[in-house]
Structure formats: structure tokens, C-alpha cells
Amino acid sequence: MHIIHIASELAPIAKVGGLGDVLYGLSQELVRLKHTVEIILPKYDCLDFKLIENLKVEVKELITPNHSSTIWSGTYKGLKLLLVEPHHPEHFFHRGVIYGCADDLERFTHFSQITLAYLDHLQQPPDAVHLHDWPTALVSILAKQQKDPHNTLLTIHNLEHQGKCTPALLTEAGVDMGNSFIHNMLQDPTSPELCNLLKGGILASDAVTTVSPNYQKEILTVEGGCGLHESLILSQDKLTGILNGIDEHFWNPEFDPYLVASYNTHQVSTQEQLKAVLEGKQANRHHLATHVHLRASKRPLVASVTRLVPQKSPELIKAALLRTLEKGGQFILLGTTQIPEIKAEFVRLQTEYQDNPDIAILLDYDEALSHLIFAAADLFVIPSLFEPCGLTQLIALRYGAVPLARITGGLADTVFDIDSAAKPLKERNGFTFDFPDAQGLYWALDRALKYYEETPQLWHTLMMQGMNRDFSWKHTAPKYVEIYEKLRG
């Protein structure tokens, strides 16, 4: 089958968070399954161009109303990329960032309009066009207006971001706002004077998926639906929750080029194999400690690698950091944020603890360092308020770090508390808590630190159970293939 993804991120050449990882891992697995996969992205000036091979012009001048664009092609690790460069006076993708511009809505509606023109220009349409989140949802609405529409699948990676814009902007992007059917599809449920790209995409796409079975259930409720539960309930028949995977090469301590010592975490069952894992983790911890100025210690290393936004409960990450310190452990945080108050608070913490040899706070985006942290960490905290799937718990498990997570969304599908009888003993792999407050977090964190210190054997069993579960795309990519096949008819 021929599948075209239209997306705003691809790891690691244009990554902000999990969306980039999903595009990379899912596409690689589809290629392994012998499908033809192409990924259309904006030609951001901040793409990691040194990773892209065979970069060349594919279509010199693709005409859309008002402006033309050049479509470039290239490859990354065997994946075919198509990079859209609009010749627009606003230089939409020469901003040094992927998101966060005042005109993001214009940038991505323009991108969607061009990608549809590109699809129309192809002699042979793809079997499925796979869209991701609000930045590309408009493609399905534009496609719906055509006589011979493309088969579209929209994946909701995060329902919180919906792309609310004026009808005038969509008229500019080629939407027939005079058509009442299209207008109703796009009308925002809470601000009826605005349009909602994600809502329109949900209603217009032929199929909709989201990134975990539990999040699928949550978004159908008033509490979890972010205002779109009614549109989602209407779309239930075409909605599926498919758990994200992690790429088994990109996230694998056996082959990870960012680590100083490799170690194999697949099928660890003997004491010898466990010893090799512990030695590998120890060597990476030693290197990390030197790099970020943590003192050598045998106490647990607790970690967090995250965007510091309200969804991720930054105040609970701070609470975990202080509690770990109080209990004699070490904590490392690698986080980014564009929210001034959150940034100010973590810069303050960073200054307060800069001379503390048990705390490292790095307010940066750093792919290489993130891999080293997963390898070095003993415990990985994810106290999110909501979490569509979450990848860091899956990566932590693969690297032999035990996850501590709040029970929500995909975290509830993947992290099972050692002390809860909800799962058989053999499937338990971490620590969980329910109430998103400091007491809830302490309840789980104190238990984790106690297990680590007092019952190392049990801790190792927990690590092994975590490492032995396979969260690669092998199991879930075929579920996407089933949907593409249905779309093709």
C-alpha cells in the first residue's frame, strides 16, 4: 500500500515531543511491513539538514491560489520525505522554531492547502492519507470538498490543542465557508464565531484514531473531551484507540549511539543478564554524573524528561524533586517550557540548587542527553494531569528505569503498580498514584524509594518485568494497516 503522512514533526530531524517519535517509529514499521511510505513536512529552516540525504527539488513550482511553492524530496534512514517550501512573503517556515509563532494558524493552514494541491498533482493517488493533530486536520476538510476525495485518517495525539481560527482565515485557505455543511462541521462548540480545525478534521476524516485505548474512552466524556466529546461521540463508529509504540532501534540501549555503554534489555531472565544491565546502567550513570556535576552515589537516581507545561504537572515534578532530595536520593530534570511563569519557577530552583551535588536541572531540549538519562535513571516520574499515551514511560521501561506515573490516559494502559492486585504479579512494572496532588505523589514515591533501598531483589524483579514487555510498533502498526486497508476499500 502507498501511505502518505502529512505532519508537523518527525523525530529526530524536526521533533518537539512524542508526535515526532510516533511519525518516525510508525513509518519505519510500515516500511518493514513492505508498504510505501512518504512523509510530507514543512521545510522548516530549523530542520536538522545534515541528517537528510538526497535533498533535491521534486516539484519546482506547485501552484496554489495566490502563491506558489517548491516541493523538495529527501530521505532519512530509508524514509522518503517531501518538504514544502511556500514562496509566501511571510516566510512561514523560516522562524527558527516548529511551533510557537503568533501566526501558527496561518502557517499550518497554508501548509495544509499546499499539501492537498500536491496530492492532487500526483498521477496515482495514495491508498491512504494519514493526518496528525490540528496542524494538518484541514487537509481532510479540503479533501471533502472535492469530487473525488482522498481517503483520510486523522490521528489525535493530543485533544487539548485544537486550532481555533476565524472563518476568514479558512476562506483564505480555500474552504468553502458558504457551504452550510462545511460551516457546521467547523464551528467551534464553545465560541461559535470561531472555527475549530480539529473538530472539522474529526468529522470530515474517513477514520479517526487516538493514541491509547484508555484515552479513547476518556475523550468521549465531558471531563476528558476538551469540548469535543459530542463530535467524538458522533464519530464513535470510526474511532479507534491504538497504543503508541517506540521504535525498537532508535530507543534501544543495545544500539543507542548516545550511550557510553550499551546493554541488552530484551529477555533478561538470568542473574548474569541482569548483572550486565546493571553494569551498563552504572557506566552510563557515571558518565552522566560527570557531565552534569552530580556526585558519585549509590542512592537512587530519579529522573524526568519532559515539556514543562500544565499537562505534565510541573508542580508535582518539583514536589518529586524536593521529596527525593529529602529522602537522600538524586534527581535530574531535563525540561523545556515556553510558559514564562513555569520557566521563572524552574530557573529559580536551578539557581537555588546549583551547588547541590544531588540535583541537576537542565532547562533545554537535548536529544542526546535524554537518552543518557533514560539509561542512567533508576526511577522515572510522569505525574501528568492527562496523558494521551505518553512515550517516556515506555522508553524508561526499555532502558531498565522503573516508571512512576499518575493513572491517566495511556499511562493507565502501560504502567501497573507493584502493590495493586488489578494486574497479575508478573505484569506489574512500576508505581502509580491517582490524585494529582503532592500527597498522592509522595505515596507512590516514598514506596518506590523504600523498595529500592530495602528490597533490591524485588526492585530487580520489577525492572526485569518492565524490560520484558515489548512496546515496539510490531504489535500496533498492523492495526493502522487494517484501517488503511478499510479506507482503500
Ligand code: ADP
Ligand atoms: P509529549 O509528546 O506530550 O511531549 P511524550 O511522552 O509522548 O510527551 O513524548 C515526549 C518525547 O519528547 C520523548 O521522546 C521525550 O524523551 C522527548 N523530550 C521531552 N522533553 C525533552 C527534552 N527537554 N529534551 C529532549 N527530549 C525531550
